[in-house]
Amino acid sequence: MPEKQNYFSFWFLVLVVFLGFTLILGFLWFYNIFGTSVFINIFFLVLSLFLTTLFLILITGLTGIWFVLRKNKLPVIFQLPMALTVNYFFGFVVRAGEALGFSREKLQSNYINLTNSLVKNQDQRFWSKDILVLAPHCIQEANCPHRVTHDLNNCRKCGKCQIGNLSEIRKDIGFRLEVVTGGTAARQMVKKIKPKAIIAVACERDLMSGIQEVFPHPVLGVVNIRPQGPCFNTEVDWTELERAIKSLCKEVG
Numbered sequence: 001m002p003e004k005q006n007y008f009s010f011w012f013l014v015l016v017v018f019l020g021f022t023l024i025l026g027f028l029w030f031y032n033i034f035g036t037s038v039f040i041n042i043f044f045l046v047l048s049l050f051l052t053t054l055f056l057i058l059i060t061g062l063t064g065i066w067f068v069l070r071k072n073k074l075p076v077i078f079q080l081p082m083a084l085t086v087n088y089f090f091g092f093v094v095r096a097g098e099a100l101g102f103s104r105e106k107l108q109s110n111y112i113n114l115t116n117s118l119v120k121n122q123d124q125r126f127w128s129k130d131i132l133v134l135a136p137h138c139i140q141e142a143n144c145p146h147r148v149t150h151d152l153n154n155c156r157k158c159g160k161c162q163i164g165n166l167s168e169i170r171k172d173i174g175f176r177l178e179v180v181t182g183g184t185a186a187r188q189m190v191k192k193i194k195p196k197a198i199i200a201v202a203c204e205r206d207l208m209s210g211i212q213e214v215f216p217h218p219v220l221g222v223v224n225i226r227p228q229g230p231c232f233n234t235e236v237d238w239t240e241l242e243r244a245i246k247s248l249c250k251e252v253g
């Protein structure tokens with residue numbers, strides 16, 4: 001519940017800031033604070049057109065999100081504004097929220113929850129061969145000498161980390177699994193493999209930037225577990241991973 005409150009108070013704050021900013025600009029223009037030259041008038045005219053367009057995109061995008069979350073469908077008219085809102089405006093919102101003192105991790109986590117809900121509620125399902133599961137290199141046991149980022153078959157399945165289990169699940173279900181060293185490698189992998197859907201395991205920061213970068217691919221983000229701190233011997237949350245596979249994969253669930 002506190003997370004939800006945090007989320008809604010954050011959104012309320014963003015809307016207040018946006019409206020406040022617009023009102024201040026309107027006031028400055030109306031009372032000719034900066035003079036009445038043609039240049040100033042054109043500047044304010046362009047600015048108000050820009051803000052109005054932004055506001056319309058935002059409202060239509062949020063309506064689209066409401067449709068997906070409440071009605072499990074997305075009318076065509078809302079598709080583009082929702083995509084713009086989620087992939088561009090929300091990035092700005094998270095940065096603005098950080099500047100206003102909100103927890104960055106919570107904001108990113110809210111973003112991932114939202115995009116996950118949007119993907120799940122659109123009820124798209126894919127054959128396992130068209131799904132790419134991306135796992136971060138840091139789930140590999142730090143002292144393991146075997147290089148799995150180039151070839152997963154190098155894993156000896158010794159049980160010291162979850163790579164072995166992941167490879168087994170991959171064989172059983174049939175999805176493509178890649179262990180990547182970071183955001184750039186993940187992006188390159190998506191370009192090379194061209195999956196129809198992605199399940200990505202990573203920290204909040206990498207998931208958020210990754211989801212935005214590979215748009216419009218549907219991505220389900222699974223936040224990793226970090227018992228020894230970030231980027232070191234991290235773990236996959238099996239329950240969340242299983243949920244993600246069930247919601248996307250036609251052959252499972």
Ligand code: SF4
Pocket residue numbers: 140141144145146148154155156157158159160161162163164
């Ligand atoms: S399970 Fe595989 S990747 Fe993990 S430590 Fe053992 S050999 Fe290395």
